[in-house]
Amino acid sequence: METLAALATGFGVALQPANLLWGVVGVTLGTAIGVLPGVGPALTVAMLLPLTAKLDPTGALILFAGIYYGAMYGGSTTTILLNTPGESASIATALEGNRMAKRGRAGPALATAAIGSFVAGTIAVVLLTLVAPVVVEFALKFGPAEYFALMVFAFVTVAAVLGASMARGLAMLFLGLLLGLVGIDDQTGQMRFAFGVPELMDGIDVVVLAVGLFAVGEALYVAAYQSRMGETLEKMSGSLWMSREDWKRSWPAWLRATAIGFPFGTIPAGGAEIPTFLSYAAEKRLTKRPEEFGHGAIEGVAGPEAANNAASTGVLVPLLTLGIPTSATAAILLAAFQNYGLQPGPLLFQSQAALVWGLIASMYVGNVLLLVLNLPLIGLWVKVLAIPRPLLYAGILVFATLGAYSLHQSWVDLLTLYVFGLAGFAMRRWGFPVAPAVIGLILGPLAESQFRRAMAISQGDPAVFLERPIAATLLALTVLLVLAPWVWKVVRERRALR
Amino acid sequence: MNRRRFTQAALGALAAAQFPGLARAQAIANLKMMIPANPGGGWDQTGRALAAAMQSAKVAGSVQFDNKGGAGGTLGLAQFINTAKGDPNALMVGGMVMVGGILLNKSAVDLSMVTPIARLTSEYEIVVVPAASPHKSMADLMNAYKADPGKVSWHGGSAGGTDHILAGLIVRAAGGDPAKVNYVAAKGGGDQIANIIGGHVTAGIAGISEFAEHVKGGRMRALAVSSPERKEGIPTLKEQGLDVVLGNWRSVFGGPGLSAAQRDGLVGTVKAAVDSPAWKETLAKYGWDSAWLSGDAFKAFLDEDTKRVAAILDSLGLRK
Numbered sequence: 001m002e003t004l005a006a007l008a009t010g011f012g013v014a015l016q017p018a019n020l021l022w023g024v025v026g027v028t029l030g031t032a033i034g035v036l037p038g039v040g041p042a043l044t045v046a047m048l049l050p051l052t053a054k055l056d057p058t059g060a061l062i063l064f065a066g067i068y069y070g071a072m073y074g075g076s077t078t079t080i081l082l083n084t085p086g087e088s089a090s091i092a093t094a095l096e097g098n099r100m101a102k103r104g105r106a107g108p109a110l111a112t113a114a115i116g117s118f119v120a121g122t123i124a125v126v127l128l129t130l131v132a133p134v135v136v137e138f139a140l141k142f143g144p145a146e147y148f149a150l151m152v153f154a155f156v157t158v159a160a161v162l163g164a165s166m167a168r169g170l171a172m173l174f175l176g177l178l179l180g181l182v183g184i185d186d187q188t189g190q191m192r193f194a195f196g197v198p199e200l201m202d203g204i205d206v207v208v209l210a211v212g213l214f215a216v217g218e219a220l221y222v223a224a225y226q227s228r229m230g231e232t233l234e235k236m237s238g239s240l241w242m243s244r245e246d247w248k249r250s251w252p253a254w255l256r257a258t259a260i261g262f263p264f265g266t267i268p269a270g271g272a273e274i275p276t277f278l279s280y281a282a283e284k285r286l287t288k289r290p291e292e293f294g295h296g297a298i299e300g301v302a303g304p305e306a307a308n309n310a311a312s313t314g315v316l317v318p319l320l321t322l323g324i325p326t327s328a329t330a331a332i333l334l335a336a337f338q339n340y341g342l343q344p345g346p347l348l349f350q351s352q353a354a355l356v357w358g359l360i361a362s363m364y365v366g367n368v369l370l371l372v373l374n375l376p377l378i379g380l381w382v383k384v385l386a387i388p389r390p391l392l393y394a395g396i397l398v399f400a401t402l403g404a405y406s407l408h409q410s411w412v413d414l415l416t417l418y419v420f421g422l423a424g425f426a427m428r429r430w431g432f433p434v435a436p437a438v439i440g441l442i443l444g445p446l447a448e449s450q451f452r453r454a455m456a457i458s459q460g461d462p463a464v465f466l467e468r469p470i471a472a473t474l475l476a477l478t479v480l481l482v483l484a485p486w487v488w489k490v491v492r493e494r495r496a497l498r
Numbered sequence: 499m500n501r502r503r504f505t506q507a508a509l510g511a512l513a514a515a516q517f518p519g520l521a522r523a524q525a526i527a528n529l530k531m532m533i534p535a536n537p538g539g540g541w542d543q544t545g546r547a548l549a550a551a552m553q554s555a556k557v558a559g560s561v562q563f564d565n566k567g568g569a570g571g572t573l574g575l576a577q578f579i580n581t582a583k584g585d586p587n588a589l590m591v592g593g594m595v596m597v598g599g600i601l602l603n604k605s606a607v608d609l610s611m612v613t614p615i616a617r618l619t620s621e622y623e624i625v626v627v628p629a630a631s632p633h634k635s636m637a638d639l640m641n642a643y644k645a646d647p648g649k650v651s652w653h654g655g656s657a658g659g660t661d662h663i664l665a666g667l668i669v670r671a672a673g674g675d676p677a678k679v680n681y682v683a684a685k686g687g688g689d690q691i692a693n694i695i696g697g698h699v700t701a702g703i704a705g706i707s708e709f710a711e712h713v714k715g716g717r718m719r720a721l722a723v724s725s726p727e728r729k730e731g732i733p734t735l736k737e738q739g740l741d742v743v744l745g746n747w748r749s750v751f752g753g754p755g756l757s758a759a760q761r762d763g764l765v766g767t768v769k770a771a772v773d774s775p776a777w778k779e780t781l782a783k784y785g786w787d788s789a790w791l792s793g794d795a796f797k798a799f800l801d802e803d804t805k806r807v808a809a810i811l812d813s814l815g816l817r818k
Contacts, residue, residue: 139692140692140696140697141696142692142696143693143696143697143698143699144682144693144698183573183576184569184572184573184576184605184606185569190603191606201573201576201577201580201606201607202566202573202574202576202577202580203573318692330537412580449685453682453683456651456680456682457651457680457698457699459648459649459680
């Protein structure tokens with residue numbers, strides 16, 4: 001009860017008119033910068049953070065929350081409309097979101113992203129309020145062995161559902177894993193696959209790879225085959241808003257995604273990428289309309305977007321209860337706290353209850369403001385797609401180039417972008433799925449370093465993955481997922497024979 | 499203008515007259531700060547606190563942070579070398595850990611490729627165990643080590659860094675073989691803290707400030723500090739019979755290929771931040787000692803320390 005009273009006080013502060021105004025400013029600015037391709041939420045927040053320095057703590061936190069949610073949503077908007085994800089957590093959204101936009105359903109895609117984020121954010125805030133201290137104890141049980149098992153689980157589930165052909169999907173996954181090895185090995189500092197090129201020493205940036213494969217590859221494909229494709233971008237068909245059926249298909253996805261995303265956010269090395277892909281995989285498996293996946297299924301947007309938002313709220317659990325920042329955004333929040341002389345950690349809930357609950361209330365108010373401000377704008381955003389195709393794709397190329405260059409101001413990134421653009425073109429031309437390559441690049445290095453840490457702790461004994469209950473359970477689940485469809489098929493065939 | 503402001507301004511003008519290259523702190527509108535470690539560790543604290551001090555001293559406008567952890571900071575160093583060439587608006591955090599990481603890994607990038615700006619702080623190290631650990635003192639931990647060296651996992655920053663060196667020195671002081679230390683490298687920060695609190699490793703090593711909050715909160719137990727005297731009531735390694743004293747230093751670097759004027763400009767900017775009250779508060783909060791050394795003097799120190807660290811790594815048999 002004390003908690004609820006404290007939360008109510010937090011809301012009382014957050015809802016003062018001046019603070020609300022800061023929230024509106026934050027959401028607007030965040031969205032405006034976040035829609036720039038290649039600019040992800042972390043970068044947007046970092047760019048706009050100095051704005052918050054001049055305000056009192058509550059005002060600053062609300063402005064921050066507004067910027068953060070605005071930036072996340074702005075990023076989803078470009079991802080859906082232009083296929084240029086600005087950070088690794090929006091890559092799963094691109095898979096179905098852009099297909100929906102192409103089929104003239106950009107409106108519902110943007111709406112399900114916004115409402116899904118709101119729903120997931122709401123539930124995650126409630127969970128944060130009620131279960132943070134319990135959840136964090138569980139999250140701490142994740143050591144290197146558990147993380148590795150989790151990554152294997154993610155690899156297998158995601159790889160199994162992407163693309164029509166298992167062989168092609170796996171080929172692309174391994175291409176991604178290979179690309180992930182490029183650069184300095186983070187355990188021993190040795191150079192791998194860099195061929196003495198200094199620009200390759202810090203590896204291949206996943207955003208450059210994704211934008212190259214998705215956006216540039218697509219633009220080249222359209223340029224090469226437009227005359228033969230016949231179909232044009234479908235005009236906005238039907239309503240801008242979600243139909244009854246869209247709602248019916250979206251809400252279970254939002255809920256499932258929250259259930260996946262929040263726990264991932266709470267474990268210290270969870271991140272937001274894995275839950276978005278897992279949510280995509282879950283929706284693809286559970287949908288009643290598997291034929292729509294790959295051509296713009298609304299569940300495929302609703303899930304990853306909600307998972308992303310739930311995970312980023314989950315990140316607050318280790319930050320507030322343990323003082324452990326686990327994402328770039330959390331590090332910025334930590335810095336914001338420290339600007340006010342506060343040290344998040346076990347003692348923060350007791351010593352600075354008002355501020356903690358003020359922050360949680362601010363995050364929530366930021367979420368609501370986002371919905372209120374952005375839903376009416378959807379009509380405006382989708383007009384982007386009314387631009388004639390040659391101009392639109394030329395524009396996408398320009399924005400993709402700008403986005404890739406803005407990351408590190410390096411021409412090598414541009415070269416990488418176009419090389420992968422050509423590769424993306426070839427992959428589309430010969431029917432290889434693009435997403436597994438991106439997933440391989442994201443998860444490969446993470447899985448590798450956790451595996452090596454686990455093996456170091458166990459002194460080279462691989463039994464560590466089976467002796468620890470959480471790791472063993474995850475691996476068993478993985479085996480089950482791989483074998484179940486096959487066993488199921490055999491059983492059914494036997495029955496049919498009878 | 500009140501009197502204090504006036505005095506500062508006057509002193510500033512005086513300093514400017516005496517050291518034309520140093521004192522003119524150039525304001526940087528958009529500062530880029532490379533932090534070659536994951537969020538939450540000592541370099542992250544240093545970079546973010548320095549940027550905040552620069553802002554409070556009005557010598558920096560907006561700051562764009564880039565966290566890139568791994569391999570003793572050489573991943574971030576490689577990226578910094580690639581992106582900050584000739585850029586007088588870019589800084590990178592670094593320190594003794596990077597010196598060791600580069601030596602141990604025979605890294606293809608090293609600190610001679612960037613521009614030394616200033617050494618900022620020094621800090622002693624702390625050895626901790628999870629709160630639930632059976633080890634109550636260094637003697638307990640060393641007994642466990644002697645029984646089975648491989649079973650005791652030491653979790654610290656990158657291989658070859660200060661944390662790794664300390665583990666090696668401790669083991670040698672206890673009569674063990676430093677090459678047998680089962681050292682598990684973290685990219686620094688949140689990940690490492692979670693692995694220790696969660697009990698996934700036997701012991702953890704970091705700068706005192708990195709673990710202080712968790713020791714106070716009761717989730718970690720401090721066994722020893724590497725300083726000559728006790729810190730925060732924690733016994734030293736020396737008084738527990740392990741003859742080891744080791745400090746860590748942290749610094750900032752500018753991009754490759756800066757002109758002398760650009761370098762002096764950056765030194766002046768950082769100096770203005772270090773002189774601000776905000777930075778003094780930071781030092782007090784984290785328990786860091788100021789260790790200001792800039793420009794050529796810092797460069798000379800860097801060369802000396804590289805030799806010193808190389809000698810320690812060799813004597814511990816860590817460098818192969």
